[in-house]
Amino acid sequence: MGKDIRSCARRLAGLLLDVGPERRGKALRELRTLDPLLRRRLLLSLERELVQALRRRAALLEHAGTIAPATVAGLEKSISQKMGCPVHFTVREEPSLVGGLRVTCWDRRWECSLRATLDRFVAGGAPSLANGPAAA
Numbered sequence: 288m289g290k291d292i293r294s295c296a297r298r299l300a301g302l303l304l305d306v307g308p309e310r311r312g313k314a315l316r317e318l319r320t321l322d323p324l325l326r327r328r329l330l331l332s333l334e335r336e337l338v339q340a341l342r343r344r345a346a347l348l349e350h351a352g353t354i355a356p357a358t359v360a361g362l363e364k365s366i367s368q369k370m371g372c373p374v375h376f377t378v379r380e381e382p383s384l385v386g387g388l389r390v391t392c393w394d395r396r397w398e399c400s401l402r403a404t405l406d407r408f409v410a411g412g413a414p415s416l417a418n419g420p421a422a423a
Contacts, residue, residue, distance in 0.1 A: 292325075296332035300340050346374045346392035349381035351400065354388065366392055 303311055318326055346366060348359060359376060367374045374392055381389070387400035 292328050292332050293336075296329055296336045299329075299333055300336035303337070304340055304344075340372070343370060343393050344372055344374055346376050346390060348376040348378045348388060348390050349384060350378070350388040351380070351382055351384040351386050351402075354378070362390065366390060366397075370395075 299314065302314055306314075318329070321329065346363075348354075348362060359378060363374055363376055370392060376390075383402060384400040385402045385405070387398075387403075389400055389403070390397045
């Protein structure tokens with residue numbers, strides 16, 4: 288029974304987030320016809336599913352300097368495809384990145400900044416010129 292409620296809540300959460308207000312209202316009105324105990328369990332599970340779904344859809348785009356709106360739209364589209372659901376960015380300027388950008392979406396992070404490159408370079412040590420140039 289618990290697995291069925293979670294499955295139903297997951298499908299209902301997807302429906303509520305992806306349809307227009309008329310269909311959303313109709314779906315919620317249908318919940319009134321359920322047994323009160325079942326409705327309570329379903330709504331508690333639905334709340335958890337909605338929180339998780341909204342977290343997956345929220346993303347932070349940090350950038351150094353300026354970023355074109357077309358770039359933001361392209362990144363939203365690309366990350367949405369990777370995550371399997373629509374993703375919407377909160378865009379924030381972050382001068383400490385020095386150059387480039389960083390995208391954080393739920394538990395994943397993509398970093399293409401000069402700061403991250405420099406940090407990796409320092410952590411790995413500077414290449415030694417004593418042995419000649421590094422092989423390409």
